[in-house]
Amino acid sequence: MDIAKKNRAGTIATELVMIVLGILFLVPFYFLFVNSVKSFGDLLTNAASLPKSIEWGNYSRAFDITNFPTAFLNSSIITIVSNVLLVLISAMAAHRMVRSNSRFNKGLFLMLVAAMVVPFQSIMIPLVKVASTLGLMNSIHGMIICYLGFGVPMSVFLLHGFVKSIPQEIEEAATVDGSNAYGVFFRVVFPLMKPMLVTVFILNTLWIWNDYLLPSLILQSVELQTIPIATFAFFGQYTKQWDLALPALVMGVTPIIVFFLFMQKYIIEGITQGAVKG
Amino acid sequence: MNSKKASQLAQQIVFVGPALVFFTLIMVIPFLFGLYYSFTDWNGVSGEAGWVGFDNYKQIFMHDDAFRESFWFTAKFTVLGVVFTNVLGFVLAYFLTKPLKTRNVLRTVFFMPNVIGGLLLGFIWQFIFVKGFAAVGSTTGISFFNLPWLGTENTAFWAIVIVFVWQTAGYLMVIYISSLNNVPRDILEAAEIDGASRLQILRSIIIPLIMPAATICLFLAISWSFKMFDLNLSLTKGGPFGSTESVAMNIYNEAFSKNRYGLGTAKAIIFFVIVAVITSLQVKFTKSKEVEA
Numbered sequence: 001m002d003i004a005k006k007n008r009a010g011t012i013a014t015e016l017v018m019i020v021l022g023i024l025f026l027v028p029f030y031f032l033f034v035n036s037v038k039s040f041g042d043l044l045t046n047a048a049s050l051p052k053s054i055e056w057g058n059y060s061r062a063f064d065i066t067n068f069p070t071a072f073l074n075s076s077i078i079t080i081v082s083n084v085l086l087v088l089i090s091a092m093a094a095h096r097m098v099r100s101n102s103r104f105n106k107g108l109f110l111m112l113v114a115a116m117v118v119p120f121q122s123i124m125i126p127l128v129k130v131a132s133t134l135g136l137m138n139s140i141h142g143m144i145i146c147y148l149g150f151g152v153p154m155s156v157f158l159l160h161g162f163v164k165s166i167p168q169e170i171e172e173a174a175t176v177d178g179s180n181a182y183g184v185f186f187r188v189v190f191p192l193m194k195p196m197l198v199t200v201f202i203l204n205t206l207w208i209w210n211d212y213l214l215p216s217l218i219l220q221s222v223e224l225q226t227i228p229i230a231t232f233a234f235f236g237q238y239t240k241q242w243d244l245a246l247p248a249l250v251m252g253v254t255p256i257i258v259f260f261l262f263m264q265k266y267i268i269e270g271i272t273q274g275a276v277k278g
Numbered sequence: 279m280n281s282k283k284a285s286q287l288a289q290q291i292v293f294v295g296p297a298l299v300f301f302t303l304i305m306v307i308p309f310l311f312g313l314y315y316s317f318t319d320w321n322g323v324s325g326e327a328g329w330v331g332f333d334n335y336k337q338i339f340m341h342d343d344a345f346r347e348s349f350w351f352t353a354k355f356t357v358l359g360v361v362f363t364n365v366l367g368f369v370l371a372y373f374l375t376k377p378l379k380t381r382n383v384l385r386t387v388f389f390m391p392n393v394i395g396g397l398l399l400g401f402i403w404q405f406i407f408v409k410g411f412a413a414v415g416s417t418t419g420i421s422f423f424n425l426p427w428l429g430t431e432n433t434a435f436w437a438i439v440i441v442f443v444w445q446t447a448g449y450l451m452v453i454y455i456s457s458l459n460n461v462p463r464d465i466l467e468a469a470e471i472d473g474a475s476r477l478q479i480l481r482s483i484i485i486p487l488i489m490p491a492a493t494i495c496l497f498l499a500i501s502w503s504f505k506m507f508d509l510n511l512s513l514t515k516g517g518p519f520g521s522t523e524s525v526a527m528n529i530y531n532e533a534f535s536k537n538r539y540g541l542g543t544a545k546a547i548i549f550f551v552i553v554a555v556i557t558s559l560q561v562k563f564t565k566s567k568e569v570e571a
Contacts, residue, residue, distance in 0.1 A: 006542070009516055010374060010379065011378065014373055014376060014378065015378045015379065015380060016433070017373075018370075018374070018378060018380070018381075018384055019380060019384070020389045021384075021388075022380075022383075022384045022388065023400070024390070025387055025388055025390075026387060026446065028391075028402060028403065028406055028444070029390075031405065031406050035409070035410075041511065043409070044409075046403075046413050046417075047409040047410045047412070047413040048410065048413035048414050048417060049413070064315040078390050087299045089296040089300070089360075090297055091290070092293040092294070092297070093294045093296070093297035095293065096290065096293035096294050098287065100286070100289075100290065102290075105294065108294070108298065109304075112301070113533065115305055115306075117501070117553060117554050117558075118309065118550055118554075118559055119501070119504065119505045119526070119549060119550060119553050120505065121505060121507065121525075121526040121529050121530065121546060121549060122309075122312065122529075122546035122547065122550035122553075123305060123308040123312055123546070124308075124530075124533075125306040125312065125315070125322075125529075125539055125542050125543050125546060125547075126307075126309075126311035126315055126532045126543060127304065127308040127313045128322075129308075129311065129322075129447070130303065130304075130311065135301065139440070145300060145303070145304065146304050148300040149300040149301055149303055149304020149305050150304060150305065152297045152300055152301040152305075153301065153305070156297060161507050168414060174495050176412070181285075181289050182292070182509070185293070191343075206392075206393060208412050209395070210393075210394070210395025210396070210397070211395070212395065212397040212507075212508045212511075213507055213508065213530075216433055217513065217534075227398075228395055228397045228398065228508075231397065231398055231401065231476075232397060232511075232512070234281075235401060235512070242405060242409065245401065245405070246405065249398055249401055249402055252398050253394050253398055253402075255394060256393050256394060256395075257390070257394070259393070260390065260393040261386075264386060267384070267389075267393075268389070268452055270448065271452045271453065272452060272455075272456040273455040275452075275456070275491070275494045275495075275498075
């Protein structure tokens with residue numbers, strides 16, 4: 001009885017400490033949101049207090065200056081199209097590489113694993129040259145092709161591990177029933193890969209949506225800017241104009257936070273699975 | 279027989295071809311070009327690149343103080359970043375696997391900073407360090423908040439560490455949670471019945487059993503800290519006086535601001551070798567500490 005009581009008191013104390021820590025973790029968001037609706041004067045006097053009056057006008061000005069809809073659309077197109085293609089080509093490659101264990105496929109797999117430790121910064125300089133030779137500069141499709149290249153190693157690696165856990169008998173049964181290799185993959189294997197496809201999709205979404213460096217090298221025109229690029233350009237122009245900058249930042253972080261809150265369960269599972277396989 | 283071979287070849291091309299083509303174009307070819315350019319005086323603009331042998335590497339190792347400093351910054355930052363994110367990530371995971379009423383909400387809260395990109399986070403924190411901390415400091419009088427956070431070399435360094443830990447601890451927490459949930463209950467109960475204290479259980483049972491998660495978490499934290507670019511770009515721009523310039527940023531500036539692409543690629547190759555060596559040593563070392571239940 002005594003031990004149980006002591007345990008309960010301990011649990012409550014732990015809970016309180018963790019809640020305080022949680023609130024501390026949220027404080028930056030408090031500063032961000034509260035100050036985004038303050039007038040410039042109010043913001044300068046005291047950044048910690050609640051706003052005296054709520055200035056939604058900050059948002060409409062920032063919305064116009066950052067050209068938010070364009071940036072949002074560019075980010076969305078790049079993230080979605082890269083993701084869909086990446087999932088498809090990686091799944092196909094991973095499946096084939098597991099089922100046909102030729103020397104070529106073994107070697108390729110080793111190369112993909114090795115490529116995962118190559119930091120982006122160590123190939124970005126020649127990449128710009130290669131990209132301009134191939135005509136990938138300053139275009140959305142060029143951007144997508146770059147993400148396909150950089151995404152393949154990790155995506156194939158995760159899916160490769162997963163395909164191994166799918167019993168080969170299922171595929172053989174489909175072959176006996178008259179499916180060819182393509183039918184087996186698209187009708188049988190691909191649907192079975194769903195849990196890991198979701199993981200790959202989520203990890204790639206977080207990465208591609210938030211990426212700054214690659215689009216900053218590839219995309220130059222204003223109408224092609226993604227959200228991180230538009231935010232960076234905005235800060236270059238409006239340094240210290242916090243009444244405009246904070247609403248712009250709120251708009252920048254909202255889409256991905258909404259995505260996170262809706263997909264939470266899958267994101268947490270995805271990271272766990274990704275880590276176990278990785 | 280021949281048609282079977284042809285169909286196998288077709289399958290290989292259809293299934294592996296696209297991934298192979300994109301990977302080769304975007305990663306393999308630039309990497310090989312990078313190796314070549316690191317021995318040239320390529321300026322990125324003219325088509326010609328003159329062969330200079332090991333001159334770039336000599337230049338970097340003997341005369342490049344800025345690169346050495348950026349390397350020191352990155353190394354110091356990596357050590358602190360890796361230790362703090364892993365300790366905090368593990369502590370959060372340890373307590374959030376206890377039966378707390380708020381644990382699901384708290385897991386969400388601790389993870390949330392991670393979904394925001396480093397660039398935007400840096401700008402948000404710039405505001406907090408400059409205006410937010412000042413406001414808290416003048417209200418409470420606590421001197422910690424009144425420090426010139428982004429203004430001196432020492433505080434700016436810690437500013438980046440703080441933001442990095444806040445951003446990434448939650449991600450590692452998720453991995454540690456799943457690993458902690460896999461520690462067999464009966465072993466823990468047996469230890470408790472045998473009278474082991476909580477600390478003993480933690481040190482002798484839990485930590486050895488979660489070493490596979492530690493291998494991954496250390497690997498992730500090391501590679502994130504080494505590659506850091508967005509966060510310092512938006513938080514400090516490498517300042518004050520270049521004191522927070524990471525290796526990644528130094529490489530970027532060498533090539534794209536100073537137009538010394540040959541020198542930049544040589545730095546990039548050195549950077550790659552260092553990252554590869556450190557991460558493989560770490561994985562080898564922590565893997566040797568893994569045990570099975």
